[in-house]
Amino acid sequence: MIQAVISLIPTGVTIAVAYKSRKVWVALLCGILTGAVLSGHSFSGFFIKASTYLFVSFTDSERLKITFFVLMVAGMLHVMARTGANLKFGISVGRRLPNARIARLTAVGTSSLLFFDDYANVLIAGASMRPVMERHRISPAMLAYFTDVMATLASVALISTWAAFEISLIGGALKEARAEAGAMNVFLSALPYHLFTYFSILLVLITALTGRWFGGRKGEPHRINPPLAPGGQARRRDMIIPIITLVTVSFAGMLLLGSLHLPLGVPLSLTALFGAAPVIDALNLGVITASLFLAFFMIKDRVMGKKEFSSAFSHGVKGMWTTGLVIILARGLELTAGDLKTGYHMAYYFQQLMKPDFIPALIFVMAALVTVASGFSWSSMALIMPIAVQMALPSGEAVLYGSVAATISGAIWGAQMIPYSDKSVMTAAACGISPLYHIKTQFPQVFLAGIAAFFGFLAVGAGLPLFAALGGGAVILILIHFFFSKG
Numbered sequence: 001m002i003q004a005v006i007s008l009i010p011t012g013v014t015i016a017v018a019y020k021s022r023k024v025w026v027a028l029l030c031g032i033l034t035g036a037v038l039s040g041h042s043f044s045g046f047f048i049k050a051s052t053y054l055f056v057s058f059t060d061s062e063r064l065k066i067t068f069f070v071l072m073v074a075g076m077l078h079v080m081a082r083t084g085a086n087l088k089f090g091i092s093v094g095r096r097l098p099n100a101r102i103a104r105l106t107a108v109g110t111s112s113l114l115f116f117d118d119y120a121n122v123l124i125a126g127a128s129m130r131p132v133m134e135r136h137r138i139s140p141a142m143l144a145y146f147t148d149v150m151a152t153l154a155s156v157a158l159i160s161t162w163a164a165f166e167i168s169l170i171g172g173a174l175k176e177a178r179a180e181a182g183a184m185n186v187f188l189s190a191l192p193y194h195l196f197t198y199f200s201i202l203l204v205l206i207t208a209l210t211g212r213w214f215g216g217r218k219g220e221p222h223r224i225n226p227p228l229a230p231g232g233q234a235r236r237r238d239m240i241i242p243i244i245t246l247v248t249v250s251f252a253g254m255l256l257l258g259s260l261h262l263p264l265g266v267p268l269s270l271t272a273l274f275g276a277a278p279v280i281d282a283l284n285l286g287v288i289t290a291s292l293f294l295a296f297f298m299i300k301d302r303v304m305g306k307k308e309f310s311s312a313f314s315h316g317v318k319g320m321w322t323t324g325l326v327i328i329l330a331r332g333l334e335l336t337a338g339d340l341k342t343g344y345h346m347a348y349y350f351q352q353l354m355k356p357d358f359i360p361a362l363i364f365v366m367a368a369l370v371t372v373a374s375g376f377s378w379s380s381m382a383l384i385m386p387i388a389v390q391m392a393l394p395s396g397e398a399v400l401y402g403s404v405a406a407t408i409s410g411a412i413w414g415a416q417m418i419p420y421s422d423k424s425v426m427t428a429a430a431c432g433i434s435p436l437y438h439i440k441t442q443f444p445q446v447f448l449a450g451i452a453a454f455f456g457f458l459a460v461g462a463g464l465p466l467f468a469a470l471g472g473g474a475v476i477l478i479l480i481h482f483f484f485s486k487g
Contacts, residue, residue, distance in 0.1 A: 419439045
């Protein structure tokens with residue numbers, strides 16, 4: 001018990017500093033240094049651990065690629081804002097949307113179309129719909145909530161960057177447990193059990209329909225980078241073509257790179273291609289191509305000169321440096337969680353307390369807590385999935401499927417409650433608000449969906465039919481929203 005509490009101290013320090021200082025990168029640095037103190041065991045050990053955590057963080061190729069993608073998108077968005085391309089796009093689309101309700105539903109629909117990758121979803125949907133929402137006086141915090149939640153569709157979509165990762169985790173866990181079940185079969189059978197994802201999307205749809213929620217006031221201005229006034233002769237295509245290029249090239253890149261990395265003997269399918277593809281490489285290929293298209297049209301249409309384009313693009317990149325720093329430093333916090341064995345201690349502690357009926361619900365909570373500790377949902381899934389499968393196998397198929405889904409859903413729940421997860425940072429950046437404000441406004445909605453999912457997983461573990469857990473949770477959420485949400 002004591003070791004489990006100690007392993008969570010860096011997380012507690014990170015959260016406390018984040019809410020006190022409102023600087024997430026400073027909070028992460030404090031969490032990393034706290035972890036170095038706890039794992040170093042001596043003065044010299046502290047310096048060795050701290051330097052190791054920071055070195056690995058700043059040399060992690062995957063995080064650096066993600067940071068590059070975010071900075072490039074930031075540069076593109078700033079150019080569009082400087083020239084007024086985003087405003088013209090917003091005015092054009094906004095004129096076709098008769099009221100705020102249609103605008104909110106359009107934002108949700110746009111986000112749902114980008115189901116194949118969560119990063120691309122939050123950045124593209126958030127940036128493209130931001131001027132539309134502002135035209136209808138809809139809070140950027142509400143847009144951030146919509147895109148953050150709808151991006152979780154990637155976790156339950158067959159054709160997505162998440163599917164192959166989840167299947168690989170399930171396969172590894174089944175192999176470790178020496179189970180005969182196939183990974184794909186378990187993945188497909190577990191899809192209906194992603195209670196948190198479905199409850200979250202339900203709340204988003206209700207919010208979009210009614211305009212009422214439990215977050216901040218819709219008209220409350222809380223932006224970190226308000227839109228700029230038009231400064232040139234930008235056209236709608238100056239935003240539309242680069243965005244379409246980014247999506248198209250990224251999608252095609254995943255298929256191409258997936259085919260090049262597909263192991264011999266693996267049947268050709270979209271799921272297999274997405275699974276084999278280095279996703280962030282495809283996204284970077286897309287953003288580089290889109291940036292070149294943007295530069296071409298800006299210069300060709302004489303909206304900007306070469307120097308002006310370079311200045312605007314670099315200004316957008318510089319404005320996002322703290323976001324990149326958060327993405328990089330979150331890797332260090334993940335390392336502290338590994339050294340302090342946060343996942344192991346939590347699993348061991350909960351296993352002593354639980355009965356088989358409680359397994360899916362407690363797996364859900366464990367996955368969320370590990371994500372809060374590490375700042376990255378995929379690391380939480382990797383830590384918890386083997387534990388979940390080992391614990392659930394003796395208790396029957398429903399508990400197994402529920403536990404597999406609870407691992408993924410819980411990891412997502414944790415990421416949506418902290419301001420230093422990669423997706424929270426990206427979502428806030430695309431919508432023009434701070435990560436801390438984004439989490440403060442969406443937390444009541446997300447927490448409520450998580451509580452409903454927790455009780456749903458308890459029902460599944462107790463042997464109740466899945467439709468009862470889904471239907472009962474949905475009805476309760478609708479009633480709570482109807483009586484207690486605010487406009």
